[in-house]
Amino acid sequence: MNLADQVLDVNDDLPIRTDKPVHSGKVRSVYWLTDEDSRRLIKEKNYDVSHDAPLAIMVISDRISAFDCIWHGEENLKGVPGKGAALNAISNHWFKLFKDNGLADSHILDIPHPLVWIVQKAKPVMVEAICRKYITGSMWRAYDKGERNFCGIDLPEGLIKDGLLKDLLITPSTKGILKGIPNVPEVDDVNITRQDLLNNYTAFNFQAKEDVDQYEVLLKEGFSVINRELAKIGQIFVDTKFEFGYVTDSKGNEKLIYMDEVGTPDSSRIWDEQAYNNGEVVENSKEGFRQFLLNHFPDPDILLNKDRMNEREALANNNELPLASMMDLSKTYTTIAEKITGNAIQLSSNPKSEIVEVLGKEYGLID
CATH class of the missing domain: 3.30.200.20 (Phosphorylase Kinase; domain 1)
Incomplete structure (x- = not known):
């Protein structure tokens, strides 16, 4: 076939x-x-x-x-x-x-x-609800450059790359382009603070100010459920993104629900626990594919620099990736899915x- x-x-x-x-x-x-x-x-x-x-x-x-x-x-x-x-x-x-x-x-x-x-x-809440248990990715890159405040959260000195954070941190960003919000640029995927959400809750599509608290509770509870289950199969839940929205049920009650996808290798970082304990990060998520791309092309800045989007699109359109790397990625997705389910x-x-x-x-x- x-x-x-x-x-x-x-x-x-x-x-x-x-x-x-x-x-x-x-x-x-x-x-x-x-x-x-x-x-x-x-x-x-x-x-x-x-x-x-x-x-x-x-x-x-x-x-x-x-x-x-x-x-x-x-x-x-x-x-x-x-x-x-x-x-x-x-x-x-x-x-x-x-x-x-x-x-x-x-x-x-x-x-x-x-x-x-x-x-x-x-009715979607216009927030990428992100929470982090380890410092890695964009948060580490910002920290490594000397930033000590991330999404309104003060970070201590002495953190190490891929290290465990003292608390589970909620670091939201915008979902889509939102206009007219003070201190929030009109572009997608911008880091925001909890105070931004409280001050402008209607602009982010929250129905009430208290729902900012509720989304945080659902985010933490959802993270906790997945974290507990992944630990049973030797996996570390590093960070994740949830999305939320409002619906009305058959009795006419409006409620906040989870939407899009949750706890997947596309929306989360998942690490192999045994490898991590031995000082190595083994990705069981799409992050491994991102790292492959950064190593595969001679100028990784094209992939990281938003001002070089035209060059980036040309890279994606004009390059057939090795079959072996695509099949490795297939194995990553199917293996972690089979372990979880x-x-x-x-x-x-x-x-x-x-x-x-x-x-x-x-x-x-x-x-």
């Missing part, structure tokens, strides 16, 4: 019935269902949402994004085999555990296929046709 056929690359051209434009992100595509189909499915499947809630089909691809670019490999490999199924399986696992532990719900209502979620529309990740022989079949036969959503 051709490996390229097992990869879902283009995921915004499925014949799913919709009367709105398909939203295609770096990895996922979202098909908003018609009002008629949304109401029908809510009734047929008894989803715990308002009877007129807009629903969507979210299809994850196997595309690999890093440094704001999409990368591809030799032999026409336009993604990483098993990546999409691995990410969905991990998120599904954590969302279920959150619910089992009495935390908030997620936006997922149904899982028709390993690459597909049926989700309810949420206890189930094997099965590669589809033709993912697109499988998705069309199940959404047609069982959900009546294919024209």
Whole structure:
């Protein structure tokens, strides 16, 4: 079987019935269902949402994004085999555990296929909710340059790269371009402080000032659940990003929920515990792929410098990455997913046709 056929690359051209434009992100595509189909499915499947809630089909691809670019490999490999199924399986696992532990719900209502979620529309909080247990990545780079205040948090002297922090730190950044917020530049992914959130909570889409406290509680509780489970399989939960939004349930209650993905190798750093205890960092996350790219190209500044975006996009478009590196990445995703969930990740022989079949036969959503 051709490996390229097992990869879902283009995921915004499925014949799913919709009367709105398909939203295609770096990895996922979202098909908003018609009002008629949304109401029908809510009734047929008894989803715990308002009877007129807009629903969507979210299809994850196997595309690999890093440094704001999409990368591809030799032999026409336009993604990483098993990546999409691995990410969905991990998120599904954590969302279920959150619910089992009495935390908030997620936006997922149904899982028709390993690459597909049926989700309810949420009003997103415009904050990348990041928390860190170790100092690494952008936080270490800032610290190493002499910065001692990060997202409004004063950091002590003497911290070491990849070292354990005294407390779990919440270091939020903006999600999307937000305008008119004092001291917050109008660009995506800008570090912000807790005080910024409190002073401008409506601009960040919080419904109430107290919800800033609630998102922090959900972030810490979610981190704690995942951290505890990863420790059981010899993995360290280093840092992560959560996203939150508001939905209304079938009883008319508005609530804050988890959305997007949680605890995955794309949204988190996960290290091998035994290797770390021996003084070595072994990444079981996309961070390893980022490091590979920085080492693979002779001028890593192109990947790190936002002013060189045109050159960066040319690198991604014009270079086929070695097949071996893409398959190593595939192994990273599928192995950590299998460790977390206890189930094997099965590669589809033709993912697109499988998705069309199940959404047609069982959900009546294919024209």
